Amino acid sequence: MSFNARITLPAQARVGEIVEIKVLTRHPMDRGGQSDGKGGTVPRMILNRLTATYAGEPIFRLDMHTGVSANPFVSFTTRAVATGDIVFEWREDGGATYTRTARLTVT
């Protein structure tokens, strides 16, 4: 279980309201460079980008580098426009991606 995410949104929001979205991620964020015991080094293996789209539009992007701790936490705000899915996508070194979806209910 090297990846997992915990996304927290308000249960519902009014149109035009500013909502806070909290994203806690489980990932070792290995910056690499250690000896692999065979004369080489362990490659870097971090989540290098988190993007979020809401109602089909990108609302947030975070580029991460080796200074970011393991299991990073980030929170950001967006304006509630309509009920819909917020899709989070993480891009890992090596090209793997992880996706999670959270639904924002707007009244």
Place this chain on the structure above:
Amino acid sequence: MDPGFPLRYVRDDSRVCGAIGFALALACFVLQPSPAFADIKSGTEFLSPDMRRQQADETRNPAFFWVEQGRELFSRKPTPDGQACASCHAEPQQSLRGAATHYPQVDAASGKLLNLEGRIEQCRVERQGQPAFGYESPELLAMTAYLGSLSRGLPMDVKTDGAAKPYYEAGRAFFERRQGQLNLSCQQCHDGLVGQKLRGDTISHSAGTGYPAYRLEWNDVGSLHRRLRACSLGVRATQFDYGSPEYLALELFLAGRARGLPVETPGIRR
């Protein structure tokens, strides 16, 4: 930093000190009597307000990933025709609420001292017929964190009399004994210098009520024994194995000292 091997040059008792050292040690203990157990404070009291909020907030405390993993392991069958933990321990939120407050405890059948990790491994090997997870494996940490979290907020309540008494006394002796190249006892810092600074950190009462905890230094969840190994390394004393009788006895003594403090597993520590 936790290299996982004992340092080569260690001195783990006070026999090699001269009489002067012994007299000083004695004077030290007279000047710094043990605080009443009611005065023992949780490690949380020594954290910054922000870290305290982070510990309490499930949306920000990364250790809850381990709790979540433990909850899954608890209800998953290890083999298709095997028994899950939840097959016997149905409704763990009720049936195992408070269980973690009684560990370490003496196992009635074997007479050995078991901590929560030891009990989980015993159940897994003897009742489920599975290979042990192994101390400090992510699975055992997850299970321990999950079972600990079921007792969150309940007061620690271990038995220190009867069959547990010899273990408790051994733990106390360990706590009070000078050891290592720096020739320090646990007590000298964790009773005598509580609240003062050790480099950037504040010395606490060594109540292990938040463990398994997410330690910022580790970037990871670790057991109390991993923390004790770090302490042993710090005073350049012998690092005992995970689950060793020495650390188990010490864990019982610390749990007895922390009687009445709420369980905070999974905690956040520096």
